[in-house]
Amino acid sequence: MSEIKSLKSGKSSMPDPNSIVPVILCGGAGTRLWPVSRKSYPKQFSKLIGDKSLFQSAASICSGPEFAAPMVVTGDPFRFLVVEQLAAIETLPTKILVEPELRNTAASVLAAALSLLEWDPDCLMLVMPSDHVIAEPGRFQNAVIAATPTARDGRLVTFGIYPTRPETGYGYLELAKGAKADAETPQPLARFVEKPDLAAAKEMLESGRFLWNAGIFMFKPSALVEAFEEYAPETLRCVREAVQAAASDLSFTRLEAEPWARLENTSIDYAIMEKAKNLSVMPYDGSWSDLGSWEAVYNEVGKDTSGNALSEHATAIDCRDTLLRSEVPGMELVGIGLEDMIAIAMPDAVLVAKKSDSQRVKEVVERLQESGAKQATMFAADHRPWGHFESIALGNRFQVKRIVVHPGAALSLQSHFHRSEHWIVVHGTARVTVDESVQLLSENQSIYIPLGSVHRLENPGKAPMVLIEVQTGSYLGEDDIIRYEDVYARK
Incomplete structure (x- = not known):
């Protein structure tokens, strides 16, 4: 499987000099689209619009000779989902940064900027959320390219969406005097405006001097670092420590936890954009939505x-x-x-x-x-780097699961203290290790895994393998596991 190969190799796609590197922020745990979006599986990984997930669409939207492969900033729970979904659209990322914990967009964007400085201080970084919908990629690319000369001059460019209604769920951008909301080049920006009430939103719409704040930015990494040096030096110190002490883990770069924990939970808007003097806004009148409801x-x-x-x-x-x-x-x-x-x-x-x-x-x-309802945060299907499982029956001392394993994927070599398992293959072929025995099981074949046995499940085929697992024992929690070997390097 392609994502397993890339994980084992640890390789990434280096950006070309002076290219535009999309930086996709993919750490959120949105709840506004519950029950499809939950903390364990947020909306960016779902196919809400079309045949791609929102994250895949964000990764695909900027491609061509001007653009490098994307850099992704995500959290530990989602790192394998990122790899899996990028592999599905045949995209090898520039880098995947793993945040130790959520600290909002100021830290995420700065970590990406410091990482890009090591490769090419003159490249441009295009910062994009992973959960927005931009229905006209070509039109958006044209806006990005139109904004590049301004960004290369060292200005911080934000993208403003031409408003179509008095929306109270978005922040706004006020254009400077003389600027045009329908311009095809970046315009001077007066200020950022917090989410308004309905009356204020109507006034701003009628004035023609305001754009929606899309949370999309473009600038040179060096320009952003200079802004942090002036307006948020403590954030810069902590993030720089986290980047300098980062560790490689398969194809991921794990930012150091201790300095990251000292960071404030602050947005890039509040930390930099609302204070910087070298701001411009690129108007965009194409289709856009943050899918916030x-x-x-x-x-x-x-x-x-x-x-x-x-x-x-x-x-x-x-x-x-x-x-x-x-x-x-x-x-x-x-x-x-x-x-x-x-x-x-x-x-x-x-x-x-x-x-x-x-x-x-x-x-x-x-x-x-x-x-205390688990549905508040936990998705029905529990996604793992090798595939996913879902519980289909749970009772006193037993649980029945449906397990799907990707082609070429393997669960860890493991054992359990409190449960035994019975596996029945219903689709595909399974390679099963139980202590010293290794055997292949086809559809409608089964095997018993005694309590305490060291075992592993693999899919050697080219199609997903599906099996039914029946667990019995005194404790059936996911933490009843000892891992001896794991291709995904999980603890």
């Missing part, structure tokens, strides 16, 4: 003649302007007589809400966390 998803997808946005396995009868999504193959979701509603069906949770209340989904997550 289910209503935003509804606005971006295709609809029938009654304004209904329907996924596969979803049916609308006498409905209008409604979003119905079944995220479960084999589960049919049917709406009757609904108007301006949202219904999202997952294997372990269902959301039903008015479209106008979709911004309140964060309240749902908070309420579920207070009650």
Whole structure:
């Protein structure tokens, strides 16, 4: 499997001199699109729009002779997902930086800048969130290229979206006097504006002097470091220590935890952009959305003649302007007589809400966390570097799982203190190690793993391998494991 080979080799794609390096920020744990987006599997890895995940679309949007392969900044729980999804679109990253913990965008962007300084201080870095939708890649590339001379002159360029409505969920950018919101080159920027109330948003829209803040930036690494030296020197000290002491781990670069822990939780806007004097804004009037709510998803997808946005396995009868999504193959979701509603069906949770209340989904997550419901943060499928599994039955002293292993992938060589396991292959071929025995199992064959036995599961085939695992024992938690060997170098 290509991602396993790249992990073992530890190789990355070095950027060409003077190229534009997309820096994709991929550490967020969004909850506004619950139940599809959760802390363990946030929205950027889901295929909400089209046949690519939002992260894959962000990684694909800037390609061509002007652009290098992307650099990704992510968290430890998502590092293998990043590799897997990049491999699926045949992209080898410039570098994958792993943050010890979330510290907001100021630290993430600066770590990327300091890493790029080591390679090419004259390159440009294009900082992009991993969970936005830009439907016209060519048009966006043209805007990026139009902004490059300004960025190469040492200015910090932010991208502003031409507003189409009085949106209260976005920050705004106020253009300087004489600047044009429809210009095709970067314009002088007066100031950043926090998310407004509706009355203020209407005034800003009518004035024609404001753009939405997209959270997309472009600058030379050296220009950003100079800004941190002036406005946030303590952040610069800590991030520089974390980068200088970073350790290689397979194909990842792990930033040092101790100096990272000393950092404030601060955005790049607050730390630098709201204070810097060398700012410009590149207006962009193409299609863009941060997919910050289910209503935003509804606005971006295709609809029938009654304004209904329907996924596969979803049916609308006498409905209008409604979003119905079944995220479960084999589960049919049917709406009757609904108007301006949202219904999202997952294997372990269902959301039903008015479209106008979709911004309140964060309240749902908070309420579920207070009650101790695992659905608040944990995805139904638990993704691992070798594939994923999901629990399909759980009772007193037993659990049944469905396990999917990628082609060429292997679980660690391991044993358990408290449980035994029975494996039944239902698709593909499994290579199974149990103590000193190694054997191949085909569909409809099974094997018993006694408690305490050292065992491993591998997929030697070219298609995903699926098996059913039946666990029995006094304790069935995922932490009941001793790893002896692991191709993914997990502890």
